[in-house]
Amino acid sequence: MKTGLFDLSGKVAIVTGGNGGIGLGMALGLAANGAAIAIVGRNETKSAAAVADLVKDGHKAIAVATDVTNEAAVAAMVERVRRELGRVDILVNNAGINIRKPPEALDIAEWDSVISTNLTSAFLCSRAAHPAMKAVGGGKIINIGSMMSIFGASFAPAYAASKGGIVQFTRSCAVAWAADNIQVNAILPGWIDTDLTRRAREQITGLHDKVLARTPAARWGTSGDFAGIAAFLASPASDFVTGTAIPVDGGFSVMG
């Protein structure tokens, strides 16, 4: 058997939305296995705090303030990571937002904002990182979907469209870039306790208990639940795994 299956020493990872929630959970998992981390987000205070946490634990990390919906800013971000950390091996497309409204109440600006933050950003970041990954002989891209990649939801038409799109985008890049030794996979989180869902719990009465009842594991997920799957999908352990969409959901998607 090969050794060092999960070793990420010498690798460089970009994590969008890495300054909190699920993104920070994945960044910590990648760093714990040896990767240097570029935290990408708009909120510089949150990003600086995430970098400080990583550095305090002995990891190499930088923050790159970027709006991932902006094509020029994304290109500059990848270039800066390459310049400051030397290479790009791993890209986690995790930045995301939701606007909770039924389809008939959603306006075009709201639709565009959700699609560009959750889906177009993954295209922009992946396209910008592709040459850097090719230059080092391969890479790993991890896209973050949702249970709404699978199920519909009356209150989240743009969000569900973006997360369904993420799965098809993942499959397309997996096929296109297999010859470049770039593996592209998606993770589909269940209900996870983060800022995003804390807002949802304030807006939807009873949501907390409904999630507990609907999840076989009978708990909300935590950001730490994403450290292992991120390390697996970023490491040589997953070199023959590509184009998949893996639920990390305590059994939510398999309960009838």
Ligand code: NDP
């Ligand atoms: P958070 O709200 O904690 O994190 C969202 C992150 O996205 C923040 O770090 C934010 O950083 C970043 N972000 C948002 N817009 C932009 C932008 N335009 N440019 C750069 N960064 C941006 O939520 P979660 O951790 O819960 O969500 C992370 C991902 O997981 C999302 O894609 C979400 O859809 C998905 N997900 C979450 C679930 C859950 O239950 N929590 C379930 C299923 C999927 P900043 O504000 O600094 O820009």
